[in-house]
Amino acid sequence: MIGYILRRLRGLVPTTLVIVAASFALVRLAPGSPFTSEKEIPPQIRRQLEARYGFDRPLPEQFLRYVGHLLRGDLGLSTKYPQRSVNEIIADGFPVTLTLAGVALVWALLVGITAGVIGAIRRNTIWDHAAMAAALVGISVPSFVLGPLLVLVVSLRWQLLPPAGWGDWRHVILPGLTLGTLSAAAIARLTRGGMLEVVQSDFIRTARAKGLSERLVVWRHMLRGGLLPVVSYLGPAIAGLLTGSVVVEKIFNLPGIGPYFVDAAFNRDYFLVMGIVLLDALFLLVMNLAVDIVYGLLDPRIRYR
């Protein structure tokens, strides 16, 4: 097990290198530069600016220097916000994005698994149909429709929660709901399907035959089988939450990392774009590794060697 984790961690190194190289190539091959704006910049000042960020060197040298800085934990300077380093911008924004994604994930798991279990054990009843219809609605209503509607009803009509901004726990509820609903719906469908798949398997019959109470059969044995597809969905789900946070942060005006990314891609803010891509990719790679480990713990048929 430990050997397996170490081997996977070692595997992250080439993957990360590929990601860094790919994002560098993608960003630098794009037409335009950080200093093309409405205002004409005098050539001398422009040359000075380029020298400050090292853009006057040949590309391979720039790449090596970038990798060298990365190894020291330095993500470079933002060209849009000259006073700030990419590290500072990320340190400000990423905790907000992570909090939002975390709340959304907890909400998605709680609601999704509950609805899925109800659907599976009350199969083909009104409860099942209601839960699955709700899940389909959840998949079909995009976050940028759901978010404004929630603001309209909960914040403005009922005045229960703040409509936008960031501060205490009340600010995270509506964005979390908005972001997590899609995953909740997907998890409900996966849980139901996964449980129905194991309902007729031998180990459930054995569990019943040895006289376990129905509650134990459902919660210990069936749910475990039902959760396997959910666990393997968690990797893409977390990726989806990070992506979705871009829109949700915009709707609720949160100081997360998402809006920075869109602006940075527009402004060709090279180091900021690469920094955010690298950070998100690393986060996802580690989460995927964690998901694989949990999968092995849940499924006794899998052995890590």
Add this chain to the structure above:
Amino acid sequence: MNVPAASGDGGATTLVAGSSLWADAWRRLRRNRLAVASAVTILALACACLAGPWLIAATWGHDEQSQDLASGPRPPSWEHPFGTDFYGRDLLVRVLAGGRVSLTVGLLAALVAATIGTLYGAVASYAGGLIDAVMMRAVDVLYALPYMFLVIILVTILGKSLLLVFLALGAVGWLLTARVVRGQVLSLKEREFILAARSLGTPAHDIVLRHLIPNVIGPVIVTFTLSVPSMILQEAFLSFLGLGIQAPRPSLGALISDGAGQMLVFWWTLVFPGGLMAVLLFALNFLGDGLRDALDPRLER
């Protein structure tokens, strides 16, 4: 063509029509009333989106771009069933035209993704060994990335035309199809008919294109159908961020984005485009679910 049955029992020629996978699937799909209703809804919406803007322009003279600042924004009325927007443009026309963009992008992007994914998965799986390992490792790496971020970079690099949006979406959306196809081919390629084809000396590209891919078309159709709504959603996502189709051309995402900004006063500018989007996605998802149940008898409930 009629094939006389080999009559071993004294000439009683009873031809039992073999029910193919497709006939079976079609029968199962028709029995699924919700899926049929969804298919009808999608067809009706597609017709409305295709012909609607033109019909309305011909009958009432509203088109999607002409502005009339004096008459906007107005709530729904007989003349403008969905109301008008901030610039006095008829919202019904704009919503329908936006729906047309969404459907086009969704279908084309899903088609691009399905084509790339099928070829990639089939080739990787049939080649096997090191090639398979490298190709699927690349898929794993891409799968782990927040791929909307790649799309955003691609769109800002390539520019913001309709064509490029769906190419960018399709170019990064083929991963799931590649995985599904690879899994199917993995077991197919051990079957006798592939062995037979190989022993006849059929070249590898013929085996992949003529023997393997036709046999995985069922799962490919299912992933295709289910990826249409997600492509539509992603195009809207891009438009919402201002990265998709550019104004004054309407798209559902951009309309929703505008509507969300002014929903307090002009509720209809959010409700109608949001409503069409939700109904469209709902029907597409339902149809995809129905197709999956119909084409995959193992999952019969």
